[in-house]
Amino acid sequence: MQLTLGPLQYFWHRDDVFKFYREAVQWPLDTIYLGETVCSKRRELGTRDWIALANELAESGHEIVLSSLALLEAESELSALTRLAENGRLRVEANDMSAVQILRERKLPFIGGPGLNVYNHVALRLLREDGMQRLVLGIELGRELLREFKDSGEPLPEFEVIAWGRLPLAYSARCYTARALDRSKDDCGFRCIDYPDGLPLKTREGSPFLTINGIQIQGGEYCDLAPDIAELQTAGIQLLRLYPQANDMAAVVARFRKTIDSGLPAQRVGLENGYWHGQAGRQQMPGDEVPDSAQAIISA
Amino acid sequence: MDLICPAGNLPALKTAIDHGASAVYIGFRDQTNARAFAGLNFSEDDMRQGIDYAHAHARKVYVALNTYPTSAHIRTWQNAVDRAAALDVDAIICADLGVLDYATRRHPDLPRHLSVQASATTHAALRYYRERFGIARAVMPRVLSLQQVERLCKRQVVPIEVFAFGSLCIMVEGRCQLSSYVTGVSPNRHGVCSPAKFVRWDEEPGGVRSVHLNNVLIDRYQAHEPAGYPTVCKGRYKIGDEIFHALEEPTSLNTLSLLPMLKAVGVAALKIEGRQRGLAYVGAVTRVWRQAIDQLEAQPNAAGDPAWQHELDAHAEGHQTTLGPYHRSWH
Numbered sequence: 001m002q003l004t005l006g007p008l009q010y011f012w013h014r015d016d017v018f019k020f021y022r023e024a025v026q027w028p029l030d031t032i033y034l035g036e037t038v039c040s041k042r043r044e045l046g047t048r049d050w051i052a053l054a055n056e057l058a059e060s061g062h063e064i065v066l067s068s069l070a071l072l073e074a075e076s077e078l079s080a081l082t083r084l085a086e087n088g089r090l091r092v093e094a095n096d097m098s099a100v101q102i103l104r105e106r107k108l109p110f111i112g113g114p115g116l117n118v119y120n121h122v123a124l125r126l127l128r129e130d131g132m133q134r135l136v137l138g139i140e141l142g143r144e145l146l147r148e149f150k151d152s153g154e155p156l157p158e159f160e161v162i163a164w165g166r167l168p169l170a171y172s173a174r175c176y177t178a179r180a181l182d183r184s185k186d187d188c189g190f191r192c193i194d195y196p197d198g199l200p201l202k203t204r205e206g207s208p209f210l211t212i213n214g215i216q217i218q219g220g221e222y223c224d225l226a227p228d229i230a231e232l233q234t235a236g237i238q239l240l241r242l243y244p245q246a247n248d249m250a251a252v253v254a255r256f257r258k259t260i261d262s263g264l265p266a267q268r269v270g271l272e273n274g275y276w277h278g279q280a281g282r283q284q285m286p287g288d289e290v291p292d293s294a295q296a297i298i299s300a
Numbered sequence: 301m302d303l304i305c306p307a308g309n310l311p312a313l314k315t316a317i318d319h320g321a322s323a324v325y326i327g328f329r330d331q332t333n334a335r336a337f338a339g340l341n342f343s344e345d346d347m348r349q350g351i352d353y354a355h356a357h358a359r360k361v362y363v364a365l366n367t368y369p370t371s372a373h374i375r376t377w378q379n380a381v382d383r384a385a386a387l388d389v390d391a392i393i394c395a396d397l398g399v400l401d402y403a404t405r406r407h408p409d410l411p412r413h414l415s416v417q418a419s420a421t422t423h424a425a426l427r428y429y430r431e432r433f434g435i436a437r438a439v440m441p442r443v444l445s446l447q448q449v450e451r452l453c454k455r456q457v458v459p460i461e462v463f464a465f466g467s468l469c470i471m472v473e474g475r476c477q478l479s480s481y482v483t484g485v486s487p488n489r490h491g492v493c494s495p496a497k498f499v500r501w502d503e504e505p506g507g508v509r510s511v512h513l514n515n516v517l518i519d520r521y522q523a524h525e526p527a528g529y530p531t532v533c534k535g536r537y538k539i540g541d542e543i544f545h546a547l548e549e550p551t552s553l554n555t556l557s558l559l560p561m562l563k564a565v566g567v568a569a570l571k572i573e574g575r576q577r578g579l580a581y582v583g584a585v586t587r588v589w590r591q592a593i594d595q596l597e598a599q600p601n602a603a604g605d606p607a608w609q610h611e612l613d614a615h616a617e618g619h620q621t622t623l624g625p626y627h628r629s630w631h
Contacts, residue, residue, distance in 0.1 A: 071472050072422050073448050081424075097420055101428035117419070117474060117488065119368040122398030126432070139477055140486060148371035169481050170471040170533075172547075173443035173625045180539045180546060185631035201546055202538040203517040209537065210478075212546070217471070219481060280484035280514060281477065 001233055001260050002030035003253065004160060006243040007037045007067035007093070009168065009213055011192045014044040020244065021053060025060040027250055028257040031239065032057055033093055035067040035084065037113075039175070039214045040077045041188065047080040051087050058090060067093040070115040071171040071215065078102075093136070104130040114138050114162065115171075119145065121152035134158040136241060139167045142276045143235050150236055158238045163225040164252055164270065165243025166198070166211050166218035167281060176212040196246040219282060224270030226259050301562070301593055302569035304362070304461065305586045308340040308576055313350040313361070315583045320590025323360035325393060326350065327575065332380040333364040334417055335575040336491030344383065351387055360390035364575075366415035367491045368396045378402045385410045391436065394418075395474060400433040413461070414438035417474040417488065426457040437461055439571060441472045446558060446626045450565035459568035464555045465585060466573025467617050468624055470533045470548040478532040483514045494531040528618055552616035553624040556608060559592055560600070581615050588612055 005024055008017065024032055034057070035050045036042055045053070050066065058064040066084050069077055084092055085102045094100045095113035103110040112135040118124055124135070135157050137146070149156060177199055178188040192199075198211035198218060208220040225232060225240070232240070242252055259266040274283030305321035307313035316324045327333030329341040342350065347363075354361045363384040369377040377399045384392050385407040392410060394400045395417035403412055414420055414429050416439040429435045439461045440449065453460050469476070479493045480486035487493045498514040507523030511530045518535035521527045528534055528550035537546045553573070555562065562570065570593075572585055588608045595602055613621060624630055 071419075071443065071475070072425075073444055075451060078422055078424055096425065097418070097428050098422040098424040101424040101431075104428075115475060117368055117396070119396065119489065120371040120374050120398045122371075122374065122401055123396060126397045126401060140480055140489060145370050152371050167477075167481070170476040170478050172471045173445075174470065174548075174631050176547060180542075184629060186628060199539060204520055204536060204538055204543055205517055206538060207517070209516060212539070217478065217547070274484070275480070278484075281481035282516075283484065 001229060001237070002239045003028065003256055003260070004031035004033060004239050004241045005029050005253070006162070006165065006241045007033045007035055008244045009038055009166075009216065009218070010196050010198060010244075010246070011039070011042045011190065011214065012044065012196055012246070013193065014049075016196075017045055018053065020249070021057055023250065025057055025062060027253040029062060029253060031063040031065060033065045033067045033241075035093075037067050037070050037095055038171075038216045039192075040069060040074070040080065042190070042192075042214075044193070047083050051084065054087070054090055065091050065093050065111055067113065068095050068099040070095040070113070070168075071173075072096060072098050073173065091133075094132075100127065100130055100132075107131065109133050112136065112157070114168065121149055121154045124149060124157070125154055128155065128157055132157055134160060134239070136160040136162070139169070139273075139275055139281060142278045143231070144278050146235050146237075156236070159236055160239035160241050161225065161232060161237045161276075162223065162273075163229075163232070163240035163242060164256065165222060165241075165245065166220070167223055167273065167275075168216060168218055169210070169281070170217040172215050172217075175215050176217065177214050180212060221282070222270035223273040224268055225273060225276065226256055226266035227268045228272075228276065229256075229259055230263075230265070301567060302461075303586070303589050303593055304569050304571045305582060306466075306572055306575040306577065307350070307582065308335065308337075309342065310346040310350050312575075312579055312582045314353055315579050316586050317354055317357050317359050319583050319586035320594075321359060321586050322569070323362055323390065324350070324354060325362040325364055325571075325575070327364045328380055328383070330376070330380070331367055331489075331491050332369075332377050334366050334415075334487055334491045335364075336367070337576055340576060344387070347387055351389060362391045362393050362413065363387075363389045364393045364415065365399055366393050366395045366417045368417075368488045369398065370489070374398055378406075381407065381410075393439070397432075400429070400435075404433045408434075411436040414458075415474075416441050416463070419472050419474040421472070423452060423455040423457050426452070426455075430458050437568065439463075441474070442469055442553065443472045443625050445628055445631075446561060446565065449562075449567065449626070453566035460566070461569035461571055462555075462562065462567050463553055463573060464559075464562070464570035464589065465612065466553060468548065468551060468553040468622065476533075482516050482532055494529070499530055526618070549620060550618035551620040551622050552618070554609075554612050554616060554621035555623060555626060556588075556592060556604065556612060558623060558626055559596060559604075563596060577615075584611055585615055
């Protein structure tokens with residue numbers, strides 16, 4: 001079982017990004033994904049900066065992947081995507097069909113991100129023909145659908161699953177951070193930089209529900225599949241994705257690495273991912289209460 | 301410019317045709333389409349009658365097959381493609397690569413439209429679907445500004461259809477899992493968003509009503525407040541100390557005032573949302589848009605009838621309308 005660091009979903013200061021990734025290459029990871037996947041207005045690092053940083057990290061010997069934007073609207077975003085595709089060295093994670101097309105037109109192998117809608121083996125076959133070598137399962141794809149992929153008898157790509165972090169649930173043209181701060185998107189002031197782990201959205205009664213991250217909506221809670229690693233392995237998952245958070249990421253990685261290496265089941269720290277069991281994403285299984293001792297590595 | 305109208309049953313189809321729809325879009329009575337609601341949609345017999353009625357009036361019928369099947373159930377979607385082809389429909393509207401692939405191979409002469417659920421927002425994405433499946437038209441997600449729609453039309457990859465009126469998905473369609481996060485049921489897989497069987501209304505003291513979706517509080521209404529359907533994106537939530545419609549108000553898209561511009565930029569077809577709506581909605585909304593399109597074509601510089609806006613407002617969700625993403629200030 002391999003460990004990957006998913007792309008940073010939040011907006012951080014440039015220096016913090018460099019510091020984070022220069023530390024990350026010291027962590028026991030196999031693969032590091034990086035790049036802006038949420039909002040093209042976030043320019044602490046531009047596309048060229050991300051490519052340069054990716055090339056620098058590649059010297060460490062890790063597999064480095066450049067992740068692309070999940071929702072493209074403007075011509076400038078397509079140009080940036082083309083620059084990513086033509087980086088000349090590193091594979092790209094395609095997070096929408098624009099990226100798939102730009103990569104297949106150049107006959108470049110790629111990784112399918114969780115933003116692609118792949119629900120059946122025919123879609124999987126077509127994308128493999130297009131050059132997809134690995135699929136990061138979309139959040140709705142649980143163990144049952146993975147079994148259906150296997151039962152189809154199709155040659156399969158590698159499968160990666162989101163094992164730690166907040167689930168990416170939706171994207172919009174609207175910026176919800178700007179809306180919450182009563183600003184227009186065109187004059188957003190890049191205020192999402194003030195929320196390095198997103199902006200919590202609660203129900204009217206104050207229960208945690210969702211997280212606002214610019215134009216993206218995430219689940220409110222951290223999902224944690226560390227206790228399920230043995231089952232994931234049996235199901236055919238080869239890679240576990242851990243999404244970056246502002247604090248304690250080294251501890252998160254170390255915990256997963258220790259669990260894999262020891263072969264012993266981990267105590268649950270975040271919440272279970274209901275989707276994996278074919279349930280509602282936020283559905284919790286019995287005995288899923290997060291122990292107080294776990295709060296140390298859930299920084300929010 | 302074509303006017304594409306919704307019909308959830310045979311009477312609605314006839315109403316849409318009678319009031320001037322160029323084409324009507326409909327679905328089978330199962331999970332193969334994105335309005336898989338109880339009591340809605342067409343039996344095969346109704347579909348045949350509807351298609352005959354439309355063709356007798358020289359109009360078209362499109363069948364939406366725009367949900368995403370899993371491997372174990374893909375035969376159901378493939379059968380639906382076969383049934384639509386046998387019924388001689390004028391096009392099918394699809395999103396899934398597997399469904400599109402089957403239709404392209406098995407029924408190459410049956411026109412394929414790309415559903416909004418496919419989330420194709422760029423000319424690169426449209427090229428993918430044209431090259432792989434020869435799509436004849438694409439429906440754009442409700443995320444693009446008018447200027448972005450114009451750029452796409454100018455590329456001429458495929459003719460472009462946009463939403464003109466109706467309930468507004470605030471998230472890019474096909475990429476929203478808010479419903480399944482809360483209920484396990486999703487527009488993509490099950491053709492339903494925030495399904496009614498998970499909705500619970502409670503009366504509280506003072507005439508207050510609260511509404512939960514699978515035990516998540518979506519909103520609470522004072523006695524004087526109109527209550528809306530609890531889709532996750534239209535609830536009121538708490539951010540910091542403030543409670544408000546953090547994602548979107550219960551409001552409808554209405555682009556009537558943009559109609560001349562939509563035509564000028566080269567939009568091929570306008571879509572009216574609302575297969576779940578009643579005959580009064582289908583009739584009134586179709587008639588208003590037909591009159592507006594006809595007048596624009598006959599007298600391009602004439603002002604629209606103010607009564608049109610009033611009529612559309614009366615049929616809008618929450619009786620509020622917005623220009624939505626077409627207008628920058630909405631973002």
